[in-house]
Amino acid sequence: MEESKGVVKHVLLAKFKEGTSENQIEELTKGYAKLVDLIEPMKSFHWGKDVSIENLHQGFTHIFESTFESMEGVAEYVAHPAHVDFANLFLSHVEKVIVFDYKPTTVRV
Amino acid sequence: MEESKGVVKHVLLAKFKEGTSENQIEELTKGYAKLVDLIEPMKSFHWGKDVSIENLHQGFTHIFESTFESMEGVAEYVAHPAHVDFANLFLSHVEKVIVFDYKPTTVRV
Numbered sequence: 536m537e538e539s540k541g542v543v544k545h546v547l548l549a550k551f552k553e554g555t556s557e558n559q560i561e562e563l564t565k566g567y568a569k570l571v572d573l574i575e576p577m578k579s580f581h582w583g584k585d586v587s588i589e590n591l592h593q594g595f596t597h598i599f600e601s602t603f604e605s606m607e608g609v610a611e612y613v614a615h616p617a618h619v620d621f622a623n624l625f626l627s628h629v630e631k632v633i634v635f636d637y638k639p640t641t642v643r644v
Numbered sequence: 645m646e647e648s649k650g651v652v653k654h655v656l657l658a659k660f661k662e663g664t665s666e667n668q669i670e671e672l673t674k675g676y677a678k679l680v681d682l683i684e685p686m687k688s689f690h691w692g693k694d695v696s697i698e699n700l701h702q703g704f705t706h707i708f709e710s711t712f713e714s715m716e717g718v719a720e721y722v723a724h725p726a727h728v729d730f731a732n733l734f735l736s737h738v739e740k741v742i743v744f745d746y747k748p749t750t751v752r753v
Contacts (some may be wrong), residue, residue: 544693548742580751581748584747587744588745589743592744593742598746609697635700636696637659637692637694641688642677
């Protein structure tokens, strides 16, 4: 299945609920990062806060990006007990969330 | 200004308007990619379609990611005539859009 091959980027945008402290967000970020050690197909992780100047961030304040070797790897991650536990905790703290997976493509022009 | 240093990732999520053809989306993607040659601080570009399985993509179908050396570079890009022209065209085709800039941080756990 051609479509299932190639690196997959897993992007999560979050706006945390009002009242979520910086400390809680830091703990959630560490918990997210720890999944790299617990779930084999999850290969890397980074995150960041919005610093955009165009005012098109629609209220989202944090981004988390992880990388997988394949869509099968993402499926394994999504179903993994460590992810399920973490996702339940994480999602209880967000007001809104977007999760977007894609295979990065460059364009020759 | 410490905050202005370091690579900045510029992420755009889009849902195109109903009726936007695959051809039009391809032309817009090429137009986006061409900005790398036209705007010096824009260092790289890739894109992809949503292939997520968690149904949390909130209707967004395409992602475009470019990289800048600094927030000053992003500001120069945002104000650049080639970007302004392209953004006007691009935004006329989207039903909704998010633009999110961040400095990627890894976490040691």
